Amino acid sequence: MKILLALLCAALALPAADAPKRPRITRVAHIALFVHDMAKAREFYTGLLGYQEPYLLNNNDGSLSLTFVKVNENQYLELFPEKEPGTDRLNHISFETDDIEALRVYLAAKGVPVPDKVGVARIKNKAFTVKDPDGHTVEFVEYTADGWTRRETGKFLPADRASDRMMHLGILVGSLEASRKFYGDILGFEEIWRGSSNGKVLSWTNMKVPDGDTYIEFMLYDKLPEANKRGTQHHICFEVADMDKAKAALEARPAAKTYGKPFEIRTGTNRKRQMNLYDPDGTRTELMEPKTVDNGVPAPKSDAPPPHN
Numbered sequence: 001m002k003i004l005l006a007l008l009c010a011a012l013a014l015p016a017a018d019a020p021k022r023p024r025i026t027r028v029a030h031i032a033l034f035v036h037d038m039a040k041a042r043e044f045y046t047g048l049l050g051y052q053e054p055y056l057l058n059n060n061d062g063s064l065s066l067t068f069v070k071v072n073e074n075q076y077l078e079l080f081p082e083k084e085p086g087t088d089r090l091n092h093i094s095f096e097t098d099d100i101e102a103l104r105v106y107l108a109a110k111g112v113p114v115p116d117k118v119g120v121a122r123i124k125n126k127a128f129t130v131k132d133p134d135g136h137t138v139e140f141v142e143y144t145a146d147g148w149t150r151r152e153t154g155k156f157l158p159a160d161r162a163s164d165r166m167m168h169l170g171i172l173v174g175s176l177e178a179s180r181k182f183y184g185d186i187l188g189f190e191e192i193w194r195g196s197s198n199g200k201v202l203s204w205t206n207m208k209v210p211d212g213d214t215y216i217e218f219m220l221y222d223k224l225p226e227a228n229k230r231g232t233q234h235h236i237c238f239e240v241a242d243m244d245k246a247k248a249a250l251e252a253r254p255a256a257k258t259y260g261k262p263f264e265i266r267t268g269t270n271r272k273r274q275m276n277l278y279d280p281d282g283t284r285t286e287l288m289e290p291k292t293v294d295n296g297v298p299a300p301k302s303d304a305p306p307p308h309n
Contacts, residue, residue, distance in 0.1 A: 020106045022188055023099035024211040029141050031169050031236055032078035032091035033283055038064060040280040041079055045069050047255030048277070049238075049285070050161040051077075054152045057122055068123075070156045074143070075166045077236070088227040089283045090234040092129065092137035093169050093216070095209060100126045100142035110186050123148035133178035134224075136171055162246065163238030166214065167288060168206065170235040172225070173218040176205060176306040183207050183216065195269045196302040203269075203302075222307035231282035240287050243273045250277075271299040 035041035045051055046069065054076075056067035069077040080091050097103045100118050107130065108114045115128050124147040129139045143149045157164070173179045183189040188210035197203040201222075208215040219233045240246040247263050250256055256263075261278060268274050271292035277285045292299055 020102065020109050022106045022210075023097055023102040025103070025140075025187060025189075025209050026096050026098060027074060027209055027212040028166055028169055028214040028216065029074065029094040029096040029139075030076045030078055031093050031166075032066070032080060032139075033279075034080050034082040034087065034089050034091055034281075035279070036082050036085060036281050038067070038079065038081055042067075043255055043258065044277075044279040045077065045079070048162075048250065048253055048259055050158055050253070052156040052158060052161075054156040055123065055148055070152070071161075071166050071238075072157065072164050073149075073153055076149075086228040088234070089231045089281050090136065090171070092139050093171060094127075094139040094141055097140050097142055100128065100140060103140055104128055107186070112182075112186065121147075125149055132182050134172065134174055160249065162250065163240050163287065165239045166236065167239040167290070168215045168217050168237045170217040170219050170233060170237065170284075170286075172230055172233050173205075173220055174224055175308065176202070176218065176220055179218055180205075180207075189216070193270065193298070194301050195299070196304040197269060199302070200304055202304045202306040205306075220307050232278070232284045235284035235286055237286040237288050239290050241289065243275060243287065243289050246287055247275060267293055269299065271297075 046053065051069045051071065053067050054070050057065040059065045064081055066078050066080045069079060071077065074096060078091070104114050104118055112130055114130060118126050118128050121127050125144055126142040127139055129137050132138050180191075184191065184207065189207040190210065191205060192208045192215060193206045194202060195204045202220055204220065205218040206215050207218065217237070225233065243265050247265060250263055263275060265273055265275050271294055272289050273293060274286055274288040277287070279285065
């Protein structure tokens with residue numbers, strides 16, 4: 001009986017011992033957005049914010065498939081022509097890993113539906129996508145030595161661009177519990193802060209990538225906004241060292257004359273100075289200082305309950 005029990009325990013322990021380990025997930029890589037008017041979107045992201053486009057991809061008929069806007073050597077934006085007006089501006093979000101195949105195998109072992117094999121993108125990086133609990137498309141990417149990302153190292157990085165670091169991405173979340181299981185328990189993201197806009201209900205939860213210092217921000221809702229009203233919540237956050245200097249630089253750009261919205265510096269609930277800008281489709285770009293106005297002392301975390309689990 002003892003021998004049988006020992007063999008049973010060994011058999012039960014074997015899957016856990018042999019279970020694949022999660023490879024590193026190092027940073028927010030990019031956010032992909034649908035835009036209604038590509039020329040106007042370019043005026044915002046390249047004209048006002050000062051970024052450059054290292055490359056683009058066309059469809060078979062010669063029309064634009066998407067263009068890439070470079071933030072730094074590892075982070076960028078992807079802009080897609082919209083498929084239909086009045087829809088959610090978010091196409092997908094992306095995180096970098098240094099072993100894409102190991103991550104695919106790991107997620108499969110955790111019960112996450114994954115493709116049968118890792119794909120190779122048109123710009124030659126390795127990638128695959130999954131769905132998170134709210135239906136957002138989440139891409140994982142590994143930059144290859146012969147990929148276009150590494151090909152353009154040291155290029156398309158103007159010194160006067162608005163920021164050289166994407167601090168976080170914000171996405172709409174309906175169930176905090178489900179998102180924490182996916183991003184936290186499975187992917188290894190770590191909660192670093194949570195805040196409330198009214199002190200009664202939790203509004204935001206920040207989850208840092210497991211092997212880096214960038215993060216995603218869950219924008220919590222009891223009832224998700226309609227698709228055409230999600231642009232201000234799905235957002236990009238760029239880090240700036242000095243908000244006053246950033247504001248002055250933006251105001252000095254020729255594109256500021258046609259931007260048509262005020263440049264307002266505010267202090268957020270997280271006690272960090274920030275400024276919200278909006279592209280022509282209403283998608284929010286948030287500029288934020290890395291430290292709080294309270295001599296860098298972190299803002300207290302909220303203990304308010306989420307809208308629902």
